[in-house]
Amino acid sequence: MARVLINLPQRAKRGEIIEIKTLIAHPMETGYRLDNTGTAIPRDIINRFVCTYNGEEVFRAELFPAIAANPFIAFFTTATESGELAFSWTDDHGQTQTEIRKINVE
Amino acid sequence: MDRESQGGSPTRRRIILLAAAGLGFGPFAVPGAATRISMDEAIRGLIGEAPVERGKVKLEVPPIVENGNTVSLTISVDNPMTEADHVASIHVFNQKNPQPYVAAFHLGPRAGRASVSTRIRLADSQEVVAIARLSDGSFWSDGADVIVTLAACTEQ
Secondary structure (H helix, E strand, O other): OOEEEOOOEEEOOOOEEEEEEEEEEOOOOOOOEEEEOOEEEOOOOOEEEEEEEEOOOEEEEEOOOOEOOOOOEEEEEEEOOOOOEEEEEEOOOOOEEEEEEEEEEE | OOOHHHHOOHHHHHHHHHHOOOOOOOOOOOHHHHOOHHHHHHHHHHHOOOOOOEOOEEEEEOEEEEEEOOOEEEEEEOOOOOOOOOOEEEEEEEEOOOOOEEEEEOOOOOOOOOOEEEEEEEOOOEEEEEEEEEEEOOOEEEEEEEEEEEOOOOOO
């Protein structure tokens, strides 16, 4: 499991627009680099990131090798109701890591 | 992955590569370089024949960056985010990296504010373009020229 940082308010007012910042530890190997013997290092990146709010998708990103290592993504969403936000990162091998954060909406 | 490319500084790696090239190992071809498509072709692939207007989109990126391996980028679109009229997606392209695509972000009315930040790699001084697709199907764009002092390592 890669290390993940997620920053979002624990509580918010209904209808408030909140910023969510996410970061996951990942080398984002581009596939364009060569090692010392001149062999290409195989591509290994996170190509998909999805955020769902109580099961409904609110943000999705498709990532390419031009995204820097340890991909950082910040975006906004509207605090509609209390519940769970799920964050999923999927890599080139099809492996997905999901993290869940709770939010209290008053 | 070998230790040198993992831990060595880009400058050190470059020196090693240059030394290797000098010894007759080079030139280093980038796989797939021949089939590489340009930024304009990539943008056409997204928008088709639709017109792209300048405006609404604001691409914030430093004009000069020291390290092309991490360049902060913020794209915001000045548009309401309602069910009837919202930003559907934001696409980022670059001119001179091995691939023209950088990222695509899909938003919806629930986003509240059409603004996304990330960090990208730039292999050379070049233009970065952001294109937003609105819910009515129109496209808006903004571009910025970035001067990169130390390029991201594509080792070409």
